[in-house]
Amino acid sequence: MKLHTREWGDGDRIAVLVHGIMSDHRTWRRVAPALADKGYRVIGVDLRGHGASGRGEYGAEIWADDLVETLPKGPELAIGHSLGAMALALAVERLAPDRAVYCDPAWELGQNATAAASAFPTFKNAPRAMITGFNPRWEEADVEIELATLAVWDPATAHALPDAYAVSRTPARPVVPSLVVLADPSRLVSPEAAGELARRGFEIRTVPGAGHTLYRDDFEGFMSALDGWM
Template sequence: MKLNTQEWGTGDRVALLVHGIMSDHRTWRRVGPALAERGYRVIAVDLRGHGASPRGTGATPAERYGPAQYADDLVATLPTGAELAVGHSLGGLSLRWAVERLRPQRAVFSDPAWLFDRPGIDPELFVGFAARATAEQITAMNPRWERADVEVELATLAAWDPDSARSLASHHGYAGLPEAPAVPSLVQLADPSMLVGPEEAGLLRARGFEVRTVPGAGHTIHRDDFEGFMASLDGWI
């Protein structure tokens, strides 16, 4: 599937951005221009079922959405050999399964949803939240976000297919930590991360990943602490 994309900049280097669940390219509203200022041509996608990209096809949520399909879509849409690829949450899961084919020079996995089968992670919680979310609720949950990010969140929730969350329960075979990085890779973590705990972070370091934590940042690091997010990428961008 060819995905909807948004671009910033015309630089000689290429950066790829892949958003998390319930979001779309608009989540990168500050990151895209910031990378463009550093000489990148930045390409951000809307994953299937998100934003302006097509919805999946099939009889069940599992047939319409899954890590393998997200990864295939990235490969069908994005150029190979980019200098940088960044995936947040579900985007980090999708990028993991596409990275060997996309072959970026460097990959950044921002609080990746590699362990989405953890007990207590209920897809219906995402669905229920999206159905009733208000600006006040989003602000209360994310007090450090700028007002523009709250407005983006409301807009992206309205454009999101909830079946992309419901499908996750059928794809546990894609959950787990990578055994080794396919390309030089940074794992960037929230503080604390609900998806990658201290023990998993230690395993990733032992397997060859660089792991950095952004102190005090929530799961959507680039919106919770934009300056901390960018500083954490020092040496990778």
């Protein structure tokens, strides 16, 4: 499926951004312009079932295939967050970016995938107070975007999670030079798992004190964590 995209900048280098579940390209409201200022043409996608992209069957390989169908091959930089990091990892060999950045990647849910499939749809109509309560460090603009993205998100995407995570999605190796940027603490990547990723050849960095959506919790800290990778 060809996905809906949004572009920022007109630089000679290309950066692609892949959001997590329940979100869309608007989550990158600060990251994308910052990359454009550094000379990138930035392309943000709406994953299938999110934003203005189509609906249909959902699954790990389907989300990855959509990225390959939509995005240009060989971008200089590819960044994926959470579920988007999982889809990006499955697509990275075919997309062939120069560098990949995985933000608090959802590579291992295991039995938690079933709980997530039940819990996530309850956020569809989450009130503002719930969003701000879960994310006290967000700016007001991010709260507004979260409410807007939830309004157009298809909760059926969550129902695909148990099948999507029936097998491990942790990459055996970094296909391209790869950075993993973690929340502090990360609920998705344990210290032991981070150590294993480092042994496999991934560079590991952390944004101190940041939650799962680290670039919204601490934008400056997140951009600093990308130093040398942009």
